[in-house]
Amino acid sequence: MPIIAPSLLSANYLNLEADCNMLNESEADWYHLDVMDGSFVPNISFGPMLIEFFRKATKKVCDVHLMIVNPENYAEQFKNAGADNLTVHIETCNHLHRNIQQIKSLGMKAGVAVNPHTPVSGLSDVLHDIDLVCLMSVNPGFGGQKFIPQTLEKIKQLRKMIDDKGLNVLIEIDGGVTLDNAPSIIAAGADVLVAGNTVFKSADPTATIKKLKSL
Ligand code: DX5
Ligand code: ZN
DSSP states (O other): OOEEEEBGGGSOTTOHHHHHHHHHHSSOOEEEEEEEBSSSSSOBOOOHHHHHHHHHHOSSEEEEEEEOSOGGGTHHHHHHHTOSEEEEEGGGOTTHHHHHHHHHHTTOEEEEEEOTTSOGGGGTTTGGGOSEEEEESSOTTOSSOOOOTTHHHHHHHHHHHHHHTTOOOEEEEESSOOTTTHHHHHHHTOOEEEESHHHHTSSOHHHHHHHHHTO
């Protein structure tokens, strides 16, 4: 069964409490929280302050996806805000191994995200140090974009790398996940489905989460 991680980027910010209550009572496993800095990505979202509020609203895993430059300057703040998983982009880290060690030493699970153009082979030497790989299936920055089909090939490659090394690293797919493409994403070897628009723009978000979970 896939882990379902609705992205709060698509929630209703005029009534976040209602969306949190919906998620808490749903079969969602994680809260996926997208932090954007307007520098690494062309959009600005929210930071640790809002994550502190999400943390208070839930006992589910808070999966924080940092789309920011210099993530090492903020890792401790996100830990204090309540992040369980902290994911940094390989494209923003000159010393990725150091970033991973920092995240783990703060007591969080460490994730590495890769953009659509970044080959998964670049993860080979850190794979045994991390808990999660976030494969971007859209260019990061916005919800509601179309899934890039080449991602399926990357999932298969990464699945093989992880299995060949006998590791227990989760593969998370982020961007453009729908009820239609989720079966092929799971069949390719993904463990975690992030879903923003598919969940929050659907007529019945709870039922949509249930459908994703049962795939
Ligand atoms: C994109 C974010 C995603 C986004 C996914 O930069 O990292 O998590 O919220 O949204 P959907 O599922 O609508 O593509
Ligand atoms: Zn994300």
